[in-house]
Amino acid sequence: MSLRKANWGLKLFAWRYIPLIGFCSPKIVRMDNSTLEVTMPHSWRTKNHLGSIYFGALAIGADLAGAFLVFSKAKSRGVNANFAFKDVQGQFLKRPEATVHFTSNDGDIIDTMIDDSLATGERINKPVSVVVTCPSLYGDEPMAIFTLTLSVKAKAKK
Incomplete structure (x- = not known):
C-alpha cells in the first residue's frame, strides 16, 4: 500500500470511527512490511500546559504505530482482522x-499473530513496542517507549 493510500485510509478511519485521531493530525511517513512510522505535529491541539506533547496525544500516536500495520496487512491479505489493545505500559x-515520530518495527510479530x-481460530495476544522520538530537537534519542x-x-473473508 502506498503512503498516499495509507494516509487516506487513516483519515477515513479516523473520520468514520475515532474522530479524536483526526483531531491530532497524524501522518504516516514510512510504512513497509516490518515498520510503521507516524508523525504528529506539535500544535495547540496536541500540546499540554507545559508546552510538550500531551500524554493523550502520545497514547494516540502509540496506538496508531502499534496497530495500523494490522489494518493494512489484513487488507492486503484479504483477511478480516479484529484487533484491540489489552494493556499499555509507557516510559516517559x-x-x-516539537513534532514527534512514533515508530514500531514489529511487522513480523503482526504477521505471525x-x-x-487464522490457523487456530483463536485470539492471539502479543506485546508490540513503539518508540517516540523528536528528531528536530533530539535526533533518534527516545522521548518515550510504549509496550x-x-x-x-x-x-478469512467469505
Missing part, C-alpha cells in the same frame, strides 16, 4: 517539545 523519558489466529499488548483475531 524526556519532554517532546495473523497467521496463528502495548496487541490482541488480534483473524478469519
Whole structure:
C-alpha cells in the first residue's frame, strides 16, 4: 500500500470511527512490511500546559504505530482482522517539545499473530513496542517507549 493510500485510509478511519485521531493530525511517513512510522505535529491541539506533547496525544500516536500495520496487512491479505489493545505500559523519558515520530518495527510479530489466529481460530495476544522520538530537537534519542499488548483475531473473508 502506498503512503498516499495509507494516509487516506487513516483519515477515513479516523473520520468514520475515532474522530479524536483526526483531531491530532497524524501522518504516516514510512510504512513497509516490518515498520510503521507516524508523525504528529506539535500544535495547540496536541500540546499540554507545559508546552510538550500531551500524554493523550502520545497514547494516540502509540496506538496508531502499534496497530495500523494490522489494518493494512489484513487488507492486503484479504483477511478480516479484529484487533484491540489489552494493556499499555509507557516510559516517559524526556519532554517532546516539537513534532514527534512514533515508530514500531514489529511487522513480523503482526504477521505471525495473523497467521496463528487464522490457523487456530483463536485470539492471539502479543506485546508490540513503539518508540517516540523528536528528531528536530533530539535526533533518534527516545522521548518515550510504549509496550502495548496487541490482541488480534483473524478469519478469512467469505
